[in-house]
Amino acid sequence: MSEPYMGEIQIFGFTFAPYNWATCSGQIMPISQNSALFSLLGTNYGGDGRVTFGLPNLQGQAVNMAGQGLGLSMYNLGDNVGSETVTLLAPEMPAHNHTSNVFSQGDDTKRFGAPAANYAPCVPANISPFIVAQAANGSFPLNTLSQTGGGQAHSNQQPYLAMNFCIALSGMFPQRP
Template structure:
């Protein structure tokens, strides 16, 4: 591994931060022991700027470049956006129920059972090795609306991209990047 630039962020597949790196987990660092890194990051990620400064917090986040472009909103260094879950408002997803129907198949009445019918999917053998499902709509019975419960109503839902957990680490020491 080549010597990193101070403040360079890399991903490592280890359960620890390598030597001279720290996790990007938003922790506060003392300025006195990390003057080069503080001169690059400042207080963009937290801290008071007199005795400490914050490292970026990339836990559960995706990185995005600063700046803007045609049709895009501007982004600044250290800005955190998004949410792991989102609650929908009433106009987006009003409270509602789902209707479910099932096929009621006749059966020989068993002592103590109700009407002598049971819920089923009828199998019609097309050949000995692969039965076919009877998908006709005859004999469908609606279940009570209380069987499935209510949906919507401001409940939160998952909002994250698919992900693979590999921690981000920032170089505490190394070559100081030149400004061209």
Template sequence: MIILGTGTLAHAQECFIGEVRWFGGNFAPRGWAVLEGQLLPINQNQALFAILGTQYGGDGRTTFGLPDLRGRSLLGKGQGPGLSNRRIGEKGGEERHRLTVQEMPVHAHEARGANVKGTEEFPGGNLIAGSNKGNSSAFVPRSKQITPLSPATIGPAGGNQFHDIMSPYAVLTPIVCLQGVFPSRN
């Protein structure tokens, strides 16, 4: 939820402790903290600790962590229809990715040929022939001896480079309410 406004609506006392908002400035207003994964002392932030616990870090005795939203998109907790289950505090994803052989669709680079003069004009069930030198027939029956193709013909291709997988984005500062109304569960 993005809340834009002035006056009492935007004041920290009108928010729920633990509420996250997006802010257009490069700082956190009074009563708020930027979400950069920092540890906070429990004894100075008991209400927020009661809500967050240690799901974002900390030892649970003297410190607890805030979520680190630097460079991250947000997902709702739980499991939507046909989607993976996501739990609070979980991190995942990547900005760039290099495909592995296991991630490529199943396919074949197989090509068969025969190093003989072509005798057939149509490919159906036949092999590619060797040099034709003016002969209009480019194929031979499958019964001829198969010749492996050069590795340059069917060898590896591609640059093995990373590719971006990020959606278009706009950057704002994520902040959390430290001082406000303690949210009731009912």
């Protein structure tokens, strides 16, 4: 492998940062020991800019280029945007309904689940499932269908593969055009 550029970020498939590299875990670094790297990164990723500066934190993050694509949001270097979880509110869900046919089942031996007595979901002999809805011949117990979600967040992460993002602490200093 040739010598990397200082500040270059690469992905590694092993569990440690190689010599003269550091994981992109948002750690705070002393400027006095890393002045050349600080001159490249500044305080884009944290630190006070007098004594310390931060390395990028790519833990649980997708990388995104700085700038603005056509019709997209503007992102500055070091912006941390997005969320690992999202809670959908009722106004954010498309309008829909949940329907079901319920048929009275007088035979206790054929009941299943937890519906009230004489009202268990079943498919009568004269109705085939997965066809246009038929008129029901019983009422559905109120506790069988309920509101879902409960305001809990769901995962909002893209598909991922766990890898180590590492940044070169030393190497060739990149020349500006």
